[in-house]
Amino acid sequence: MLLLYALAQFKNEKIERIAFNDAESVVGPLIQTYGPFNSTTSVTYPYARLANDKSEIWWIEEHEKNASDDLSLTEARNRNLKAGFSDDVLRHLRDNPKLIDLVAINLLERHFPPSLHPDILDAVGLYLGQDEIENVIRKKRDPRFRSIVLAAYYEQCAVCKYDIKMNGAAVALEAAHIQMHSAGGPDEVTNGLALCVIHHKLFDLGAMSVDKDMNVRVSERVVGDWGRKLNDEFHERPIALPRSTSMEPAPEYIHWHNEKIFKGFVR
Ligand SMILES: [Zn+2]
Incomplete structure (x- = not known):
């Protein structure tokens, strides 16, 4: 920095x-x-x-x-x-x-x-x-990553289920890497989450994460009315899972995000 x-x-x-x-x-x-x-x-x-x-x-x-x-x-x-x-x-x-x-x-x-x-x-x-x-x-990135991840999650945010489309295409919905690409996280669906732009940013900032039981964790550092809303609505609630268990986030990537990125405590 x-x-x-x-x-x-x-x-x-x-x-x-x-x-x-x-x-x-x-x-x-x-x-x-x-x-x-x-x-x-x-x-x-x-x-x-x-x-x-x-x-x-x-x-x-x-x-x-x-x-x-x-x-x-x-x-x-x-x-x-x-x-x-x-x-x-x-x-x-x-x-x-x-x-x-x-x-x-x-x-x-x-x-x-x-x-x-x-x-x-x-x-x-x-x-x-x-x-x-x-x-x-x-x-350097695999262009298929986005479409594979979005399809796996029914083109919905895994946290809030946001799913607006225009002309058939998902908008403001992104494929997030759980373990950062540059930290060795692969372009694979088990290292991905479909997230709306807001939840993607919060996830990358460590304001929220997902635990090994596929529940959302919200950092105690998140404050404000919207922070309360985020916490009340999603903290410790399950994410919207992908269409097949083989596509679910892999424990090692989740562990990485919990350890390196999340600014909070995980069980
Ligand atoms: Zn969302």
Whole structure:
């Protein structure tokens, strides 16, 4: 997330050194939203630790280390410490501006489900050149995944049974990967769920999940009137199962989603 922010700063404003207080105000909340559940990761962690990486992509100003060998938050804030890409990386980015987009895509692909990519890019203020980049992403996926998953679930959202069609085609209904494609989740029906766009996004954000008994779980972090509605209507209720038991979500993918994505507790 910090790297994406740094890429955006470089692309938009030619800023090469990121001030800690700027990074903290933007990236801090994003780590809470998009990072793992119970993540205590403060921005100080990637801010300093990235510089230890052998690939030498990151640079940080000289600083003291605290007892756990990390940058202290107080020092980072008080000195408004600077960090950023290493000179080597900056040179490559200057020489080949297209690299910015390619690196960003790579980071997104590796760490976040596709439904969240636009939101994350928006949040860090990074706008990619579309055409060839979209092609790169599309080609890697099996185009049949969507139709197989939607057909398995009778073209209905597995959570709310939303099923609007226009001219015979399902709209705003998507085939979600349970285990992210980039984390090794296959394009198979047992790794898929038909979800409306809202429930797909909530699922990818970890606001909801499905447990091993095929019941919906809603995170206790979900609040608001609609959060209450979501919880009252769907929490601990069974999903709408696919047409055959052989198509049901496989336990290993569900386990992965419960462990890595869901921001709540599963039995
Ligand atoms: Zn739905």
